[in-house]
Amino acid sequence: MKTKDFDYYLPEELIAQTPLEKRDESRLMCLDKETGELSHHHFYELPDFLNPGDCLILNNSRVLPARLLGQRLPGGGACEVLLLIDRGDKTWECIVRPGKHLRKGAKMQFGNGELKAEVVDVLPDGNRMVKFDFDGIFLEVLEHLGKMPLPPYIKEELQDQERYQTVYSKVNGSAAAPTAGLHFTPELLEKIQAKGVNIGYVTLHVGLGTFRPVKEDDIEQHDMHSEYCVIPPETATLINETKARGGRVICVGTTSCRTLESWAQEDGHMEPSAGWTSIYIYPGYRFKVMDALVTNFHLPQSTLIMLVSALAGREHVLHAYEEAVKERYRFFSFGDAMFVS
Incomplete structure (x- = not known):
């Protein structure tokens, strides 16, 4: 078919x-x-x-409130990370934007630096392996900083x-x-x-x-x-x-x-x-x-x-x-x- x-x-x-x-x-x-x-x-x-x-x-x-909006380090340019799969050891498979600025070794922060991250690998399909650094429980950090990853055809903000x-x-x-x-x-x-x-x-x-x-x-x-x-x-x-x-x-x-x-x-x-x-x-x-x-x-x-x-x-x-x-x-x-x- x-x-x-x-x-x-x-x-x-x-x-x-x-x-x-x-x-x-x-x-x-x-x-x-x-x-x-x-x-x-x-x-x-x-x-x-x-x-x-x-x-x-x-x-x-x-x-998960899996959409994180933050800044690239150093310089402070905007970035976005979407969590896909927990790969263990504080490392997630993610989609990132802008991809051209988030190669292996790139660093980011979210909130007031309470969550930091580094791109540790670039996968063949373009997804990134991102390792996070934070205090406490990751899900609680996400509840505070993350947004709902709404589908691309929904343009309105969810209240x-x-x-x-x-x-x-x-x-x-x-x-x-x-x-x-x-x-x-x-x-x-x-x-x-x-x-x-x-x-x-x-x-x-x-x-x-x-x-x-x-x-x-x-x-x-x-x-x-x-x-x-x-x-x-x-x-x-x-x-x-x-x-x-x-x-x-x-x-x-x-x-x-x-x-x-x-x-x-x-x-x-x-x-x-x-x-x-x-x-x-x-x-x-x-x-x-x-x-x-x-x-x-x-x-x-x-x-x-x-x-x-x-x-x-x-x-x-x-x-x-x-x-x-x-x-x-x-x-x-x-x-x-x-x-x-």
């Missing part, structure tokens, strides 16, 4: 720049993956489409940083939010559980590769990025019990989907697992464990719209996106949601 097969027209004004005041008042398009039938709702109606005995799998990763976190976020490590989960409130989760739907958690630390466009003409030539994920024992057990009872495994977000599908056995059986995944799901893929998906509306020609198309069929998905544009849905990270079942 060709990358251009997953293109669609999106007016720029439909790219949501800010979250809604109430998380669960976003819109919800329901898509029948077999027939392509569509219906329009609000996210707070999601429990109506869930059945007792289903399980909902949520990604509890928490976004409340918690709005780029899910209400159940717990494990620090993501460079971007698992955005399908942004629609949930504690009250909605309680309502879902009261209906007899079980909730399980996985962790996948979202990397910036999630926003990387597919540049190859043939989708099979795309080199998928790697992300670290964990399936705890209680979640593996919940999934196995749900399947045995005939319930559905419903993933919230492509990150939860990729986590389960990375480690599921061919018959759908789950074992507790942890490690790096670079699973790439596109049409032709046979899902081993996921039955339904809660997801946002994704970028044209992205690996994420390919994953949704693998579940519901390319034609059904592109038709749903055309309808979403026509009905003025809000797109991308702070936008509206789909339930594909």
Whole structure:
């Protein structure tokens, strides 16, 4: 298949720049993956489409305030560092700006010098290995100095940083939010559980590769990025019990989907697992464990719209996106949601 097969027209004004005041008042398009039938709702109606005995799998990763704005030393020219992966020993793999001034040996400071850094290596893809120097706990320093690394298509400043976190976020490590989960409130989760739907958690630390466009003409030539994920024992057990009872495994977000599908056995059986995944799901893929998906509306020609198309069929998905544009849905990270079942 060709990358251009997953293109669609999106007016720029439909790219949501800010979250809604109430998380669960976003819109919800329901898509029948077999027939392509569509219906329009609000996210707070999601429990109506869930059945007792289903399980909902949520990604509890928490976004780091991973964007650091500082000065180059000596001289004081502006610089920006975006933390990607903790490589240990106070060293992170990062994206830096301006790259031409931040070669190996370059030094930087952030705040009033409470955080200092040095570029210790330049990687083949242009990323930098940056070693930090600070007193105390790095996460506390980040909370004080760092900003949320919002996607490049969001131009507005985020007033409340918690709005780029899910209400159940717990494990620090993501460079971007698992955005399908942004629609949930504690009250909605309680309502879902009261209906007899079980909730399980996985962790996948979202990397910036999630926003990387597919540049190859043939989708099979795309080199998928790697992300670290964990399936705890209680979640593996919940999934196995749900399947045995005939319930559905419903993933919230492509990150939860990729986590389960990375480690599921061919018959759908789950074992507790942890490690790096670079699973790439596109049409032709046979899902081993996921039955339904809660997801946002994704970028044209992205690996994420390919994953949704693998579940519901390319034609059904592109038709749903055309309808979403026509009905003025809000797109991308702070936008509206789909339930594909």
